[in-house]
Amino acid sequence: MERAGAGSFEIDQIVNEIEKQLFDGMATKKIYNEAFSMLRKYSKSVAGRYKIKQAIFELGPSGYPFERFVSEILKYQGYCTKFGVVIQGHCVSHEIDVAAEKDVKHIMVECKFHNRQGY
Numbered sequence: 001m002e003r004a005g006a007g008s009f010e011i012d013q014i015v016n017e018i019e020k021q022l023f024d025g026m027a028t029k030k031i032y033n034e035a036f037s038m039l040r041k042y043s044k045s046v047a048g049r050y051k052i053k054q055a056i057f058e059l060g061p062s063g064y065p066f067e068r069f070v071s072e073i074l075k076y077q078g079y080c081t082k083f084g085v086v087i088q089g090h091c092v093s094h095e096i097d098v099a100a101e102k103d104v105k106h107i108m109v110e111c112k113f114h115n116r117q118g119y
Contacts, residue, residue: 001039004050014038059113066113067097074100079107 001011018034040047048055059065071081079100087094087108098109 001035001046001050004039005046006039006042006050010039010042010046014042057117063097063111063113067111070109070111071098071100074098074107074109078102079105 001014002008006014014035017038018031021034022031036047036051039050056066056069059069067083071083074081079102081098081100083098085096085099087096087099096108097111098107100107100109
C-alpha cells in the first residue's frame with residue numbers, strides 16, 4: 001500500500017481493520033481484496049496503483065490488449081508507436097508486437113502476456 005502511495009495513517013487504519021477479520025486459513029486473495037476495498041474508500045487513484053498487477057492480469061486471455069497497453073505506455077513517454085508491424089529480415093519476415101520511434105531511438109517490443117502469477 002505504501003508503494004502505491006498510501007499514507008501511514010491510511011495504512012494503519014486498514015491493517016488494524018483487517019487484523020480484526022483474520023482467521024486461520026484465510027486466503028491471501030481475501031486479505032488483498034479487503035485491503036483494496038478499504039483503500040479505495042481513501043483514494044481511488046492509490047487503490048488503482050495498488051491493483052495494477054491484477055488489472056494487467058484482467059486484460060484477458062489474449063495478448064492483444066496487453067500489446068495495446070504497452071503501446072500506450074510508450075506513447076505517454078513521447079514515442080510514436082505502431083503494433084502488429086511486419087519487418088522483413090534477412091531470410092524471413094518477423095511480426096513485431098510494438099514498434100516505437102522517438103527522435104533517433106527505434107524500439108521493437110515482443111510482448112509476452114501471461115494472466116497467471118509465476119509465468
